Every structure is written in structure tokens, then in C-alpha cells.
Amino acid sequence: MPITPIPYGRQDIDSADVEAVAAVLRSDWLTQGPMVPRFEAAIAAYCGSRYGVACTSGTAALHLACLALGLKAGDRLWTTPITFAASANCALYCGAQVNFVDIDPITLNICPAKLEAKLEQAAKDNALPRILVAVHFAGYSCDMEAIGKLAQHYGIKLIEDACHALGGRYQGAPIGNCRYSDIAVFSFHPVKPITTGEGGMAVCNEPELAERMALFRSHGIVRDPEHLHHPDTGAWYYEQHELGFNYRMTDLQAALGLSQMARLDPFTARRREKALYYQAALKDSSLTLPPDAAWVDSAGHLYVVQVPEPGWRRPLFDDLRQKGILVNVHYLPVYRHPYYARLGFTRGYCPDAEYYYERALTLPLYPGLTTEQQDYVVHHIQAGLAQASMCRTQHL
Numbered sequence: 426m427p428i429t430p431i432p433y434g435r436q437d438i439d440s441a442d443v444e445a446v447a448a449v450l451r452s453d454w455l456t457q458g459p460m461v462p463r464f465e466a467a468i469a470a471y472c473g474s475r476y477g478v479a480c481t482s483g484t485a486a487l488h489l490a491c492l493a494l495g496l497k498a499g500d501r502l503w504t505t506p507i508t509f510a511a512s513a514n515c516a517l518y519c520g521a522q523v524n525f526v527d528i529d530p531i532t533l534n535i536c537p538a539k540l541e542a543k544l545e546q547a548a549k550d551n552a553l554p555r556i557l558v559a560v561h562f563a564g565y566s567c568d569m570e571a572i573g574k575l576a577q578h579y580g581i582k583l584i585e586d587a588c589h590a591l592g593g594r595y596q597g598a599p600i601g602n603c604r605y606s607d608i609a610v611f612s613f614h615p616v617k618p619i620t621t622g623e624g625g626m627a628v629c630n631e632p633e634l635a636e637r638m639a640l641f642r643s644h645g646i647v648r649d650p651e652h653l654h655h656p657d658t659g660a661w662y663y664e665q666h667e668l669g670f671n672y673r674m675t676d677l678q679a680a681l682g683l684s685q686m687a688r689l690d691p692f693t694a695r696r697r698e699k700a701l702y703y704q705a706a707l708k709d710s711s712l713t714l715p716p717d718a719a720w721v722d723s724a725g726h727l728y729v730v731q732v733p734e735p736g737w738r739r740p741l742f743d744d745l746r747q748k749g750i751l752v753n754v755h756y757l758p759v760y761r762h763p764y765y766a767r768l769g770f771t772r773g774y775c776p777d778a779e780y781y782y783e784r785a786l787t788l789p790l791y792p793g794l795t796t797e798q799q800d801y802v803v804h805h806i807q808a809g810l811a812q813a814s815m816c817r818t819q820h821l
């Protein structure tokens with residue numbers, strides 16, 4: 426039994442991180458100071474995109490992205506069912522409708538072929554979405570070239586939900602460069618590739634989009650005299666031009682994020698290394714493992730396996746939890762949440778997503794995970810699988 430439970434993911438904080446936050450606490454600016462633009466510039470530079478707009482969470486970044494792209498009541502947004510609910514909720518915040526495109530059973534990302542077929546039908550029905558949210562599940566990029574071509578062909582805006590994927594690469598370039606998309610969003614929740622406690626960022630290449638997102642981030646209020654309707658009123662004067670929000674990141678958070686960025690590449694390297702350790706240790710088991718090739722470019726956010734039969738998952742999950750291994754399941758298809766069922770979605774809507782969900786299990790993976798901990802996890806998985814297969818033999 427490990428002395429402390431092994432979580433499925435966790436932050437890695439060092440003394441430089443602590444000092445960076447403490448320095449802000451001693452400064453004049455706890456929020457709206459110099460650290461936020463510095464953090465924005467660092468993320469944008471890392472990704473190879475032109476602009477970064479920091480905000481309070483990945484969820485807020487998705488909302489800002491939808492607002493900047495003009496999503497409104499009567500519009501449609503499509504995404505994958507195998508994601509955190511926020512990828513879909515952002516549409517509902519704007520009064521738009523959500524729909525889901527099934528996954529590719531190998532990559533677990535939205536399937537370009539199914540997307541193409543659904544778009545073709547939607548074009549006939551005059552029901553095309555305004556926005557597609559492509560989620561890089563577990564840190565492995567979607568086929569952005571194929572998706573980007575479809576989006577362009579049908580005139581659809583493309584948001585990359587890269588909340589799992591900071592540090593990952595696609596076609597040899599960092600995820601988040603927005604080569605095929607309008608906006609990419611990141612989350613800095615403690616289990617994500619880097620953390621600011623809570624926090625998020627949207628990156629893009631179009632100055633108008635960055636400006637719109639910054640406007641909605643701070644109440645829709647304008648202060649720049651050049652953009653005021655009545656610029657000569659006085660130095661105190663500002664105007665609200667849109668119904669925005671307070672989605673501002675604090676300087677404490679930005680300082681932590683900036684300090685974490687210095688270690689992003691080593692974090693990613695360690696995640697990939699540990700994923701490959703699982704791959705080797707579990708290759709002869711009855712589990713379906715992620716493809717080996719995924720670990721070249723993946724950000725390595727989640728290590729997800731699939732048990733051979735749905736009935737094996739619950740006992741294995743309970744057994745591992747009992748052993749202090751805090752395995753998890755990512756995710757219940759979004760449309761199966763009771764809230765979405767109320768919107769009319771029914772079980773079985775995306776069969777490949779459901780097949781995956783019934784078997785999915787997320788093993789612990791994070792930069793500080795030790796080899797001893799991984800051996801402990803592997804040992805108990807193998808024992809659990811042996812037990813499950815024995816039970817099956819008895820049933821036969």
C-alpha cells in the first residue's frame with residue numbers, strides 16, 4: 426500500500442514557482458499588472474501564434490472564443506462527445522445549439538470522415554454549424570489538416586480545445602499555432618500541462634479576434650480614447666460597448682504560469698517517458714493501449730487504456746482505488762449527462778464514443794510520478810486483470 430494515494434494527475438511546483446508568486450505579492454500589482462501580458466507573450470511565443478488572451482479558466486477561454494467568433498442564439502456549434510463538458514457548454518452560454526460528431530476509435534479524437542458525412546448532410550438541410558470545437562483528447566492532436574480543410578470548405582470557424590495539449594506538437598510544430606484554426610484555448614488547472622491554480626488562455630493570429638476576446642474578458646468596457654464614442658469627455662471616462670464579463674487572470678496566477686513555462690518541455694518529456702514505460706510494461710496485457718506512435722508528439726496529458734470487456738472496468742477501478750491508485754474515467758460522452766439528455770440526446774447517439782467510454786480507464790500520469798509508483802500501478806492492474814479473466818472462465 427503506498428503511503429499516500431497516487432492521483433491520476435497533479436501539479437509540479439518548485440521553489441522558483443513559489444518565489445515568483447511571492448514576488449508579485451510584494452509588488453504593487455496583484456491584478457492588471459505587468460505579469461499577465463508577459464505570460465500571454467510567453468505562451469503565444471511558445472506556440473508560434475501572434476496573440477494570447479489570458480483569462481480565469483479554460484472554460485472562460487472557450488466562452489471568449491465563441492463570443493469573439495460571433496456565436497449567438499440560433500447558431501450551431503459541434504464538438505466531440507469524448508471531452509470535458511465545457512467544450513460543449515460554451516455554445517449554450519451563447520444561446521447556440523450543440524451537436525456531437527463521433528470519435529475515431531484509435532485516436533479517440535473527432536473523426537474527420539464522420540465529420541465530413543455529417544457536414545454534407547447538414548449543408549443539404551441548411552443546418553451547418555457556425556463553429557466546430559476540435560478537442561485534442563489526452564494531449565494528442567486531432568487531424569487538423571483534414572478538419573481545417575472541411576471547415577474552410579463549409580465556411581465554419583474552428584476552435585481548438587487544447588486544454589490537454591500545451592507542449593504537444595502536430596506536423597512538427599507546436600499545438601496552438603492556429604495554422605488550421607481561428608483560436609486555440611488552454612487550461613491551467615492543476616492537472617493540466619502547466620498550472621496557474623485556475624486559469625486559461627486563448628491564442629490566435631487575427632488581431633481583431635484578440636481584441637474582441639480582451640474586450641469580452643473585461644466587461645466589454647473600452648478605455649482607449651481612439652475607440653470611444655465620446656473621446657473628449659475627460660480622463661476618467663470609459664464606455665461599455667458589449668455585454669462582457671470579468672474573466673481576468675490575476676498577476677499572481679500569471680507569475681506562476683510564467684515560472685511554470687520554463688519547465689514545460691521537461692514536464693512533457695517526463696510525461697512521454699512515463700507513458701512509454703506503461704506501454705512496455707502493459708504490452709502483453711489484455712488492455713487496449715494508446716498507439717505507440719502517439720507518444721512522439723502527444724502532450725501526454727492522460728494515459729488512457731481500455732479493458733477488454735465493459736464488465737471488467739468497475740471491479741478493476743474499485744480495486745485500484747482501494748489500493749490507493751486514483752484511476753479515473755475520461756469521459757462520459759457529454760450528451761449522456763442528464764442536462765444534455767434534457768436537450769433531447771439519447772443513449773447510443775455516438776456508438777464509437779459509447780464503446781470507448783464503457784471500457785475506458787485513466788492511469789496516473791504526471792511529471793512527478795516515480796518508477797516505483799508506476800510499478801505498483803502495473804502490478805495491481807495485472808493482478809486485477811488476472812482476477813477478472815478468472816471470473817470470466819468460471820462463468821463459461
Ligand SMILES: *Cc1c(COP(=O)(O)O)cnc(C)c1O
Nearest residue numbers: 482483484509511588612613614
Ligand atoms: C480542463 C478542460 C476544460 C476546462 O478548463 P478549466 O480551466 O477547468 O475551465 C475544457 N476542455 C477540456 C478538454 C478540458 O480538459
